[in-house]
Amino acid sequence: MTYKTTTPEQTEQLGSALAKALHAGDILAYTGDLGAGKTAMTRGIAHGIGYTESVTSPTFTLVHEYLGGSLPLFHFDLYRLDHEDQLFDIGFDDYLARKGVCIIEWSEKAPQTLSTEQVIWIDIAVTDVQRTITITPPPERDLDLSQ
Ligand code: ADP
Ligand code: MG
Numbered sequence: 001m002t003y004k005t006t007t008p009e010q011t012e013q014l015g016s017a018l019a020k021a022l023h024a025g026d027i028l029a030y031t032g033d034l035g036a037g038k039t040a041m042t043r044g045i046a047h048g049i050g051y052t053e054s055v056t057s058p059t060f061t062l063v064h065e066y067l068g069g070s071l072p073l074f075h076f077d078l079y080r081l082d083h084e085d086q087l088f089d090i091g092f093d094d095y096l097a098r099k100g101v102c103i104i105e106w107s108e109k110a111p112q113t114l115s116t117e118q119v120i121w122i123d124i125a126v127t128d129v130q131r132t133i134t135i136t137p138p139p140e141r142d143l144d145l146s147q
Contacts, residue, residue: 011040014041018048025096030124031122031123031124032125036126037133043055046073053068055075074101078107079105081106096117121134
């Protein structure tokens with residue numbers, strides 16, 4: 001499914017719509033450059049599940065936890081990950097086991113880990129102010145984003 005947005009608010013709205021279709025245990029993995037709108041979309045997802053506080057990139061801490069919505073949300077930013085093995089140091093497996101939703105910015109840094117998981121891929125491509133957002137669920141996963 002491909003969507004086009006021209007403002008950060010539209011990207012957040014798409015995130016909120018996606019949030020309604022998520023289940024415990026889902027893994028969302030972004031691809032796309034710095035400034036593409038990964039954090040903007042994650043903000044929309046967090047607000048869509050009912051989390052009301054601020055959502056920023058966990059660039060230095062690698063992960064933020066958003067609790068208090070209908071599902072726990074774990075927001076990863078792997079930009080500063082040097083080696084994929086470091087995922088285990090930050091307890092990635094434990095987060096996966098916590099029956100929440102894991103959202104991963106810079107998933108390009110964890111190809112091996114993600115290759116063995118069922119992932120909802122979200123690619124954001126930039127052309128000027130337009131974002132082309134392509135959401136690819138695993139085979140046989142029906143994602144209904146009608147609001
Ligand atoms: P990322 O997490 O991918 O690095 P951010 O969400 O932090 O990106 O930042 C996206 C930037 O792009 C923000 O400054 C935002 O205002 C701007 N922007 C412009 N158009 C859009 C759009 N259509 N969707 C999302 N962000 C947009
Ligand atoms: Mg970001």
